Amino acid sequence: MKKMMKSGVLLLFFVGLFVIPSKVIAVGPPTCPADVGSECSDSDDWEGEFFPGIPKIKYEGPSTKNHLAFKWYNANEEILGKTMKDWMRFSVAFWHTFRGTGGDPFGSATKVWPWEDGTNSISMAKRRMRANFEFLEKLGVDRWCFHDRDIAPDGKTLEESNANLDEVVALAKELQGTNIRPLWGTAQLFLHPRYMHGAATSPELGVYAYGAAQVKKAMEVTHYLGGENFVFWGGREGYQSLLNTDMEKELNHMARFFEAAVAYKKKIGFNGTLLIEPKPQEPTKHQYDWDAATSANFLRKYGLIDDFKLNIECNHATLSGHSCHHELETARINGLLGNIDANSGDPQTGWDTDQFLMDVGEATLVMLSVVRNGGLSPGGFNFDAKLRRESTDVEDLFIAHIAGMDTLARGLRNVAKIIEDGSLPDLVRKRYQSFDNEVGAQIEAGKADFEYLQRKVLEWGEPKVPSAKQELAEMIFQSAL
Numbered sequence: 451m452k453k454m455m456k457s458g459v460l461l462l463f464f465v466g467l468f469v470i471p472s473k474v475i476a477v478g479p480p481t482c483p484a485d486v487g488s489e490c491s492d493s494d495d496w497e498g499e500f501f502p503g504i505p506k507i508k509y510e511g512p513s514t515k516n517h518l519a520f521k522w523y524n525a526n527e528e529i530l531g532k533t534m535k536d537w538m539r540f541s542v543a544f545w546h547t548f549r550g551t552g553g554d555p556f557g558s559a560t561k562v563w564p565w566e567d568g569t570n571s572i573s574m575a576k577r578r579m580r581a582n583f584e585f586l587e588k589l590g591v592d593r594w595c596f597h598d599r600d601i602a603p604d605g606k607t608l609e610e611s612n613a614n615l616d617e618v619v620a621l622a623k624e625l626q627g628t629n630i631r632p633l634w635g636t637a638q639l640f641l642h643p644r645y646m647h648g649a650a651t652s653p654e655l656g657v658y659a660y661g662a663a664q665v666k667k668a669m670e671v672t673h674y675l676g677g678e679n680f681v682f683w684g685g686r687e688g689y690q691s692l693l694n695t696d697m698e699k700e701l702n703h704m705a706r707f708f709e710a711a712v713a714y715k716k717k718i719g720f721n722g723t724l725l726i727e728p729k730p731q732e733p734t735k736h737q738y739d740w741d742a743a744t745s746a747n748f749l750r751k752y753g754l755i756d757d758f759k760l761n762i763e764c765n766h767a768t769l770s771g772h773s774c775h776h777e778l779e780t781a782r783i784n785g786l787l788g789n790i791d792a793n794s795g796d797p798q799t800g801w802d803t804d805q806f807l808m809d810v811g812e813a814t815l816v817m818l819s820v821v822r823n824g825g826l827s828p829g830g831f832n833f834d835a836k837l838r839r840e841s842t843d844v845e846d847l848f849i850a851h852i853a854g855m856d857t858l859a860r861g862l863r864n865v866a867k868i869i870e871d872g873s874l875p876d877l878v879r880k881r882y883q884s885f886d887n888e889v890g891a892q893i894e895a896g897k898a899d900f901e902y903l904q905r906k907v908l909e910w911g912e913p914k915v916p917s918a919k920q921e922l923a924e925m926i927f928q929s930a931l
Contacts, residue, residue, distance in 0.1 A: 494576030494621075500565055500584045504848055507589055517849055523859035525590060529866050530821060537820065537862055539830025540855055541593035541633035542586060545600040546804065546836035547847060548578045554839060561842050570603045575618045583625040589851055592630045595681075595832045597638035598668040604642065608660070612667050619671045626675065633830050634679035634725065634761075634789065635672030637665045640686045640733070648686040650707035651700035651738070662707065666714060673720040678828040679789060680720070681761050682708070683727040688734035701738060705752035712757045723828055725761040725788050728777070730770040732802055741770040742780040749786075759788025763834060764816070765795040765802050774812065778819035789829030790816065792854060806835040806854040810931055813861030814868075821865050831858060867930045874926045877919055 510519040525535040552560035562568075565577055579601065586594060602618040605611035639649035639661050647653055649661030665682075672680050687704060689695040711724060726749075728739045739745045742760055749755040760781045764774035772780075774794075781787040794807045807813055820826060833854055837846050868874050885894065889906060892898040 494573040494580065496565055496577055496580060500581040501588060501844060501848075504588055504845065506587070507848065507852060518845075518852065520852060520856055520859070522856040522863065529862055530869065532825065534859055534862065536827070537817075537825060538855070538858060539593060539633065539826060540591045541595050541830055541832040542582070542589070542591055542851065543832055543834050544578075544582060544594055544596040546834065547585065548582055549600050550836045552837070552839040552842065557839070560839050561837070563844060572603065572614060572617055575602050575614075576621050579618060579622050579625065583622075583630070585847065586630060589848065591851075593633040593678075593830060593832075594630070595633050595635070595834075597636050598664065598671070599638040599641065608663055611664075615667065615671060619675065623675055632672060632675050632677035633832055634681045634722070635668055635675070635677045636681040636683065637661070637668035639664065640683075645686050648684070648688070648700070648734075650684070650704040651687045653700075658703065658707070662710060665711060669711070669714060669720060670718060672722065673718055677722055679723045679725050679761075680711075680715070681725045681727055681789075682711070683729070683761075684737055684739055685729070685733055687739070688731070688737035690735045701748070704738060705748075705754065708752070708754055708758070712754070723788050724758045725829070726758050727761040727763060727766070727791065728770070729763065729766040729802075732769065741767070741772060742777045742784070742786070746780070746784045746786055755786075758786070759829070760786045761789040761791060761829070761832075762787065763791035763793060764807065764812070765793050765804060766791075768795050768797075769802060773815070775815040775819060778816060782819055782823050787819070787823050787826070787829075789826060790820070790831050791834035792816075792831045792858065793833070793835040804834060804836050805838070806833065806850045806857075808853060808857055810857060810860050810864070811928075813857045814864040814927075814931060815861075817858065817861040817865045818868070821862075821869075864930045868927070871926075871930070874923060877923055877926065881916075881918065 505518065508519055509524040510516055510521065512521045514521055523534060523538075526533050528534075529537065548563075550561065563581075565581055567574055567577075582594060586592065598615055599611075601622070602611075602615040605614050639645050644657050644660060645652070647657070649657060649664075652658050652661070669680055684704075687700075689697065689700070708724075715722075715724060726739055726745050728741050728745045729737050730740045731737055739748065742762060745760055746755070749758055762774070762777045762781055764777075767774040767777040770777075778787060778790070792807050793804050794809060794812065795801075795803045796805065807816075833851060835850070835854060837850055841850070884890065889898065892902070
């Protein structure tokens, strides 16, 4: 019995060694910079560069072996009547680039950048902001995107949160100067526990109001920073079960929320585009903005079709069972293509992996839609993409963005080849050439009724149906890659 008691005491002692420090860490995270040898400081100052040894990234052409140079993206080169820079309008996502830790549902963080001190303080937020602008300058990108709570810490009250945001935004305004601006800003309405049922679709009136107040402030700072768009991503705007959900009421409330956003945008003189970002699920089982078609239908039903466009994310497209090209075309032909979150998923993984787009064929299809749309301005390409958990070098941040930019640039070059060659557009035109006559014109003008068409069938007899030539279309497309 004594041996058992002795063993029990020892066991409790050793368990304590592991449990107690973890509680201490949770209560008081480290406040010293992560790099060994640095002194503790509450200042946002940083000695030297955040990215020492990383030069300003330049175009060196396809033959270069330098992984810190562009092979295909030549910003000022003109293609199809615009510079590559104007076609792309690239943007860096603050949350993935500067707040991503490599953590996932099965593992803790794998990345702590040298400038991080382990806190979410105002001084740390300012330091990250300085790192952001050095990164943009070296990468040669003049746009960035943010959530309000990514760039400034949440406070204990709305007033404190707004004050924190104002302080960090003042620094951002100073650092971005006249050449850099946000492609878009947004409010983070999904992380805090208050939003567990959603914001605009929450059954709790107080949460609805809090979400509105947070969007109000986020829109104000986006406007102040010269942002060109404002995004709504409804990660919690949906349901887990219809048994306890009044779907009609929630959709009506979401429409009222968007109406109020439109009204406030006009009140403050914000000329940016309001964007809805479709996603089918994750974290919510079913999101109300499932895909581009669902979102377009919602906007039409509530009379908002002229006030919003869509921010299409490629990984969200595949989660909804579509290709990115399908979602872009659906948005485009409805006059709703406003911005693209450039990323991709893994076909073997069933969640939103937010990988950098590296597939040249996929990028070519994406750029086909962009060129048909005449560009994306005032939208652009935001790299809503993160390093893989196992990529832990600071240099990897640059490599990933360079590769993503090069992939889309190569896609644009391929589209130029497809247009110049003319074979693919000609194949599509010939497939529908039977409508190039008086009867076809009557149909497309809405003047051909069923009686008229029946008379034509009796006159013509059985139609001859030609080949679709799909394999030829795929051959032509592949030859451009």
